[in-house]
Amino acid sequence: MTKKQKKMLIRILVAAALMLILKFVPLPLSGVSMFLLWLIPYFIIGYDILRKAWKGILNRQVFDENFLMAVATLGALAIGLLKTGDYDEAVAVMLFYQIGELFQSYAVGKSRRNISELMDIRPDYANVEQDGQLVKVDPDEVEIGTVITVNPGEKIPLDGIVEDGESSLNTSALTGESVPRDVKPGDEVISGCINMSGLLRIRTTKVFGESTVSKVLDLVENASSRKSRSENFIARFARYYTPVVVFSAVALALLPPLVRLIIGQAPDWGDWIYRALTFLVISCPCALVISIPLSFFAGIGGAGKAGILVKGSNYLEALANTGTVVFDKTGTLTMGVFDVVDIHHSELDRETMLEYAALAESASSHPIAVSIRKAWGKPIDLSRVGKVEEIGGNGVVVEIDGRQVAAGNSRLMRHLGIEPIECHSAGTIVHMAIGNAYAGHIVISDVIKPDAADAIAALKRAGVRSTVMLTGDGPSAAAQVAEALGIDRVHSDLLPGDKVEKVEELLGAKKPGETLAFVGDGINDAPVLSRADLGIAMGAMGSDAAIEAADVVLMDDDPLKVSKAIRIARKCMGIVRENIIFALGIKLACLVLGALGIANMWLAVFADVGVMILAVLNAIRALFVRKL
Ligand code: ADP
Ligand code: MG
Numbered sequence: 314m315t316k317k318q319k320k321m322l323i324r325i326l327v328a329a330a331l332m333l334i335l336k337f338v339p340l341p342l343s344g345v346s347m348f349l350l351w352l353i354p355y356f357i358i359g360y361d362i363l364r365k366a367w368k369g370i371l372n373r374q375v376f377d378e379n380f381l382m383a384v385a386t387l388g389a390l391a392i393g394l395l396k397t398g399d400y401d402e403a404v405a406v407m408l409f410y411q412i413g414e415l416f417q418s419y420a421v422g423k424s425r426r427n428i429s430e431l432m433d434i435r436p437d438y439a440n441v442e443q444d445g446q447l448v449k450v451d452p453d454e455v456e457i458g459t460v461i462t463v464n465p466g467e468k469i470p471l472d473g474i475v476e477d478g479e480s481s482l483n484t485s486a487l488t489g490e491s492v493p494r495d496v497k498p499g500d501e502v503i504s505g506c507i508n509m510s511g512l513l514r515i516r517t518t519k520v521f522g523e524s525t526v527s528k529v530l531d532l533v534e535n536a537s538s539r540k541s542r543s544e545n546f547i548a549r550f551a552r553y554y555t556p557v558v559v560f561s562a563v564a565l566a567l568l569p570p571l572v573r574l575i576i577g578q579a580p581d582w583g584d585w586i587y588r589a590l591t592f593l594v595i596s597c598p599c600a601l602v603i604s605i606p607l608s609f610f611a612g613i614g615g616a617g618k619a620g621i622l623v624k625g626s627n628y629l630e631a632l633a634n635t636g637t638v639v640f641d642k643t644g645t646l647t648m649g650v651f652d653v654v655d656i657h658h659s660e661l662d663r664e665t666m667l668e669y670a671a672l673a674e675s676a677s678s679h680p681i682a683v684s685i686r687k688a689w690g691k692p693i694d695l696s697r698v699g700k701v702e703e704i705g706g707n708g709v710v711v712e713i714d715g716r717q718v719a720a721g722n723s724r725l726m727r728h729l730g731i732e733p734i735e736c737h738s739a740g741t742i743v744h745m746a747i748g749n750a751y752a753g754h755i756v757i758s759d760v761i762k763p764d765a766a767d768a769i770a771a772l773k774r775a776g777v778r779s780t781v782m783l784t785g786d787g788p789s790a791a792a793q794v795a796e797a798l799g800i801d802r803v804h805s806d807l808l809p810g811d812k813v814e815k816v817e818e819l820l821g822a823k824k825p826g827e828t829l830a831f832v833g834d835g836i837n838d839a840p841v842l843s844r845a846d847l848g849i850a851m852g853a854m855g856s857d858a859a860i861e862a863a864d865v866v867l868m869d870d871d872p873l874k875v876s877k878a879i880r881i882a883r884k885c886m887g888i889v890r891e892n893i894i895f896a897l898g899i900k901l902a903c904l905v906l907g908a909l910g911i912a913n914m915w916l917a918v919f920a921d922v923g924v925m926i927l928a929v930l931n932a933i934r935a936l937f938v939r940k941l
Contacts, residue, residue: 314419321415325408328358332404344398348390351400359386359407377555378597382410388590389914396583402914406594413922417603417929434486434505434526436470452504452521463513468505472524473515475500480511487529488620488869505529528860529622529868550601558596565589565908588910595903595917600896604928605889611935612885619938620868621878628864631847632882636827638777638875639816641841642784642794644834645851646765646872649680651741651757653688658734659745659753670745670755673711673720676701679837681743682709684757685720704728705837706785706808708743716748722787724806726751741790759790761797768872769798775876775883778827781819783812785837809837813844820846832875835859849875885935892928899924 314322331354335347342350356363359382366383389403438449440462447462452470455461460476463469469482481493484506493509496502502515504526521527566589570580609626616623623629643649659666671689674682675698686693699712707728708721719729726733726744731751733744740758744751762768769780781802784791791805804815816831823829831838831845834852842848842862850863852870860866867874903920906912912920 318415318419321411324357325411325415328354328404328408331357332401332408336401344394347398348394348400351390351393351404354404355386355390355400355407358404358411359383362407362410378602381555381558381593381597382407385590385594385914388586388593392583392587392590406914406918409918409922410597413925416922416926434468435530436468436504436526439470440464440467452524455517455521457517457520459517461515461517463508463515465508465510465512468507469502469513469515470524470526471504471515471517471521472519473502473517475502475513476516477514478512480513481509482506483509484869485620487525490620490869490871554596558593562589562592562596565592584910588907591912591914591917592904592907594914595900595907595912595921597921600900600921600925600928601893603925604892604896604932607929608885608889608892608932608935611933612881612888615885615936615938616878616881618936619874619877619881621874621881622866622868623878623882624864624866628847629882629885631828632830632865632879633886634826634828635775635777635830635847635879637779637781637819637823637829638772639781639783639819639829639831639845640800640872641812641831641833641838642782642786642791643759644680644870645832646768646782646794646798647759647761649684649759649834651681651684651759653685653755654740654758655738655756657736657738657754657756658751661752666745666753666755669713669718669747669752670720670743672698672713673709673718673745676711677703677709679703680759681741681757685743685755706811717746718748719746720744722785737789739789739793741786759794761794762870762872764871764873766798768875769800771873771876772879773799775879777876777879778824783807783815783841785809785812809840812838812841816841816844820844830875832872833859834870835862849878881938888931888935892931895931896924896928 335351335354340347340350362379362382365379366377369377369380386403386406389406390400393400393403436452439452439455440447441450441455441459442448442462455471461471461473465480475496475498477498479495479497481495482502483493484490484503486507487503487505494506496513501518502513504521504524566586570582570585574580606626609629612629613623613626616629623632640646653667656663656666661669667685667689668691670685671691671693674685675693675695697714699715701712702710704710704721704725707725708719710717710719710721710725710729712718719725719731720743722742723733723735723744726746729746729749731746731749733751733754736742736754736756738756740756743755743757745754746752772780779802780800781804782791782795782798782800783804784794785807786805788805791803794800795803807815816829820829828846830847830849831841832849832851833842835842835850839859839862842850842859847865848863849865849867850859851867851872865878867878899920903912903917907917
């Protein structure tokens with residue numbers, strides 16, 4: 314409990330004790346002095362509400378819940394003074410209202426803390442060697458290229474590459490994945506993982522602010538500030554609701570007595586004013602105002618726990634309505650790790666061909682490039698490489714030993730005025746041209762991710778109507794993957810710009826209200842990620858541009874997470890809907906009872922606090938995610 318919450322608890326206890334004394338200890342006092350005595354607990358428990366209501370009036374923002382509470386309780390006191398001599402109701406209303414507020418602030422604080430604990434990835438220090446001694450320094454102060462030591466049991470503080478040591482890493486805080494990841498020298502590691510077994514020496518590749526942890530924390534911390542439509546619903550709702558309620562209350566206080574006067578009956582002012590005040594107390598929409606943002610907050614937290622970062626509550630809403638999922642192929646549905654299968658039609662021997670390919674791909678970060686460099690496996694003599702040009706969706710054109718070397722698809726070859734020899738092997742074909750002459754092609758094959766077929770099936774089960782794959786790869790490689798996975802539609806041979814066009818086409822064809830989600834790994838697809846209704850980026854290891862452009866980031870490369878994200882979002886939206894219906898339904902019933910004079914203020918407050926507590930508990934349910 315915070316200091317503020319403790320103070321409130323004390324106020325509640327003191328006011329409650331005073332109230333019990335005044336109610337049950339017979340005091341030989343007259344009406345007015347009784348009234349003055351009752352004012353003590355009333356002000357103890359309600360002074361801040363009265364002050365806020367007064368400030369609201371001064372700022373011309375009259376109609377809020379503080380105003381409702383202030384008018385209702387002051388009115389109840391007035392009725393007590395003028396008519397009944399009972400003041401307990403006014404104090405009780407304030408008391409229960411404050412108990413509700415306290416509970417709410419406690420619950421919100423608790424779920425916030427839960428989330429940051431779940432995301433307990435912020436490293437406190439990095440071990441840096443200085444003068445032969447390991448010193449703990451602030452990760453913020455470590456420069457790129459520094460070698461840091463991470464002992465078993467410690468968090469990896471910065472992104473980097475393992476120089477020395479082998480270990481397995483627990484990535485669950487980041488990815489929700491419980492299987493540890495083994496690393497050895499040369500492997501990339503991301504900050505936020507926990508080093509489980511061996512001592513690692515890591516050369517950092519990013520400063521702290523650019524490291525994965527910082528980005529993730531930043532995303533999580535800013536997520537709930539992006540509003541969703543349901544939250545705007547509350548703002549819109551309040552704008553009409555409060556004035557309507559206040560004017561209805563005024564009408565309830567004035568009209569029936571006037572009518573009674575006209576038809577010659579006793580007007581019963583006190584009774585009708587009391588009903589109007591009860592009506593006001595009932596009308597407080599606290600449960601709604603509190604539980605909806607909390608539901609979203611919990612939903613974002615629950616998703617975060619599963620390794621799914623949702624950048625705002627509006628994206629949860631979009632996720633829940635997903636009707637079409639468009640996938641990028643390479644790196645998203647496939648591993649993006651190619652094996653060199655064969656070399657065709659080449660005058661050069663395998664070694665020389667691979668060497669040229671590796672030299673040509675030396676500057677590219679495309680998965681094909683990475684795989685070719687790996688297949689070559691020897692150091693690359695960068696001094697032989699001159700001008701480098703990478704053409705997205707085509708390949709690379711590079712100067713090697715002063716000659717132009719091109720590596721890419723048949724489109725690239727034709728673009729250079731070279732006729733490629735078509736190949737009918739299964740796989741992706743990298744055509745090579747050296748010094749403007751065709752030099753043969755390398756057949757490489759990608760591996761479909763183990764969970765990819767399950768992922769597509771799970772989407773179907775989740776009611777996604779259509780799955781589409783877009784790829785810059787050739788039609789045969791594309792068809793092969795689509796068939797293996799059961800994808801509905803494929804479009805191949807697309808340039809990055811064509812992918813945007815295709816997505817726009819699909820956006821035009823979808824049902825209104827449905828979301829089109831694009832799932833990519835960020836190599837060449839940042840523009841598509843931002844163009845789709847919902848951009849989902851795979852893997853924190855993917856490109857930074859993708860993580861910036863995406864609305865949802867899946868921390869690991871597992872495509873199964875897409876359907877999981879949809880399920881989490883649906884659950885959260887379901888809870889939001891339940892809370893709206895529940896809170897408004899009970900409210901409406903109480904308002905009618907209040908207007909009819911059946912509900913008194915006690916019942917009103919109980920109903921309100923009760924509904925709020927139930928709605929908040931329901932909201933917190935969104936935090937818990939079932940394992941797959
Ligand atoms: P995808 O849509 O499958 O993710 P990209 O748009 O990244 O594919 O690339 C499309 C095609 O362009 C690849 O299949 C490949 O033929 C060619 N290509 C792109 N970059 C390179 C490169 N660096 N080296 C060779 N070929 C490349
Ligand atoms: Mg790609």
